[in-house]
C-alpha cells in the first residue's frame with residue numbers, strides 16, 4: 309500500500325466522516341458542555357457554603373448542590389448515549405461504503421492485496437475509527453471548552469495562584485507534544501500488524517485441508533503468532549507512550565496543587581484571601597485535570613486513529629471497475645456472439661496473449677486447447693471482462709466490448725469456473741445465484757439436466773440444505789454440476805466453461821456430457837477442454853501455444869495438420885503439457901460429435 313499520506317489530509321477525512329452526523333454530534337457536544345457547566349458551578353456554591361458555614365447550615369445551597377450533581381449526571385449520560393450511537397452510525401456508513409467498494413475493485417487489484425488484510429480494514433480499522441470520530445471530537449471540544457471555562461474562573465479567583473498552575477502545566481504540554489508523532493507511527497504499525505495477522509490466518513484457514521495434510525499446523529500457528537507479536541510490540545510501544553503522557557500531566561497537576569495549597573494556605577493565614585476562595589480555587593485546579601486529560605486523550609485517540617484512518621482511506625481509494633457504457637443491442641444477423649481480433653494481453657510486464665483471433669458464432673461450440681500456461685483461462689477472464697486487452701478488440705455481438713457496459717456483457721454470459729464455484733449457503737441459493745427470480749419449474753429442469761436429483765433427495769432439507777463453506781459438504785463433481793446448473797438457469801447467450809480436470813465417474817461424466825449437449829442447444833459454448841470427448845464435439849477447436857493461436861479447425865483436420873494439437877491429443881489433452889503417452893480415446897458412445905453445426 310502507499311506511503312502514509314499527510315496527517316492533515318487524514319484529518320480532513322476524519323471531519324468528512326463525522327460530517328453526515330454533525331447535528332447529532334453537535335447535540336452530544338452541547339449536552340456534555342452543559343454537563344461540564346453544571347460541574348463548574350459546583351465550586352462556587354461550595355465557596356459560599358464554606359464561607360457562610362459559621363453562621364447557619366446553608367440548606368438552600370446544599371439542595372442546590374445536590375440538584376447540580378444530579379443534573380450533571382443526567383445530562384452527561386444523555387450526551388454519552390448520543391455519542392456512542394453516532395459512533396456506531398459512523399462505523400456502519402463506513403463499513404457499507406468499504407464493502408461496496410471492495411466487491412467492485414478492478415480484478416488485478418485483488419491479485420495485489422491479501423484478502424485477510426482487506427477484511428481487517430473493514431473490521432478492526434473501522435472499529436478504531438469509531439472512537440476517533442466521536443469520542444475524540446467530544447473529548448477535544450468539551451475538554452477544551454471546559455478547560456477554558458475553568459481557567460477563566462481560576463484567573464478570576466486568584467491570578468497569582470493560576471500562574472503557578474499554568475507554569476507546571478506548560479512543562480507537561482511540551483513533554484506530551486514531543487511524544488505524539490511517535491504515538492501515531494506506533495499505532496499505525498499496530499494496525500498493519502493486525503491486518504497482516506488476519507491475512508495469514510485467512511491463508512491458513514482457507515487452505516486448512518492442505519495445512520492438515522502437510523502437517524503444517526505448527527508452522528502456520530507460528531507464522532500467525534509472529535504477526536500477532538508484531539502487532540503486540542507496536543501496541544506496547546503505543547501503550548508506553550500513552551502511559552508516559554498521562555502521568556506527566558498528572559504529575560504536573562498534582563505538583564501545582566501542592567504549590568497552590570502551600571502558598572494559598574499561607575495567604576489564608578495572613579488574611580490575604582478567604583478560606584472559601586482557596587477551597588474553590590483548589591476544586592477548580594482538581595477539576596482542570598478532567599478536561600485537560602480529556603483533551604490529551606482526544607489528541608492521543610486521534611493519533612492512534614490516524615493509522616486506522618490511513619488504512620481505511622487506502623482501501624476506500626483502491627481503483628474500482630469502471631461502470632457505464634452502451635447497452636448490448638440484439639445480435640445483428642450473422643454477427644458472432646463473441647469475437648477476438650488480434651488481442652494482446654499482459655499481466656503487468658509479462659505478455660500472456662499475443663495477437664489472439666477467433667470467433668464464436670451463435671449457438672456454436674468452440675473449444676480452447678493448449679498446454680498449461682498457454683493462456684486459456686486468461687481468454688475466459690477477458691471474455692468475462694475481468695481484465696481488458698492491452699491491444700486489439702473483443703466484440704460481443706458485433707459491438708466492441710470497450711464501448712459496452714460490463715454488467716450488460718456479463719448478463720449475457722455465464723462462467724463455470726473450476727475453482728470454488730460453490731458459495732456458503734443453501735443448495736437453492738447456489739443454484740439461483742445468477743438468476744434469483746428463476747421459477748421452481750426452471751429449477752427442477754436444470755437439477756434434472758445435470759443429474760443433481762439424487763443429491764437433492766439425499767440432503768436432509770433438499771434444496772434448502774446448507775452446502776458448507778465453499779461447498780465442502782458436496783463432492784467435487786457435485787460442485788461442478790451445481791455450477792453448470794446455475795449457468796444453465798440464467799439462459800446465457802454464451803457459456804464459458806472451464807472443464808473439470810478432476811476425474812468424474814461414468815454417471816457424472818454422462819451427466820456432464822448431457823449438460824454440455826443441452827448447453828449447445830440453448831447457447832453458444834466456449835470451453836477450455838481437457839477431455840477428448842468435449843474437443844471432438846466442438847465444431848471449432850482453437851489451439852493455443854505460448855499465448856498465440858497456432859491452429860484452428862475440426863478435430864480430424866487438426867490431427868492431420870497441427871503438430872501441437874497432435875502432441876496434446878497424445879498427452880491426453882489434460883493441458884498439463886506432457887508429451888508422448890497414449891491417446892486417451894474415450895468410448896465412442898460417450899463422445900460422439902452430437903449437435904455439430906458449422907461454426
Ligand SMILES: Nc1ncnc2c1ncn2[C@@H]1O[C@H](COP(=O)(O)OP(=O)(O)OP(=O)(O)O)[C@@H](O)[C@H]1O
Nearest residue numbers: 419655660678679680681682683684685686687883
Ligand atoms: N493474475 C496473474 N498475474 C500474473 N500472471 C498470471 C496471472 N494469471 C495467470 N498468469 C500467467 O499467465 C499465463 C497464462 O495463464 P492461464 O491461466 O491463462 O493459462 P492456462 O492455459 O489456462 O493454464 P492451465 O491449463 O494450467 O489452467 C501463465 O504463464 C500464468 O503464470
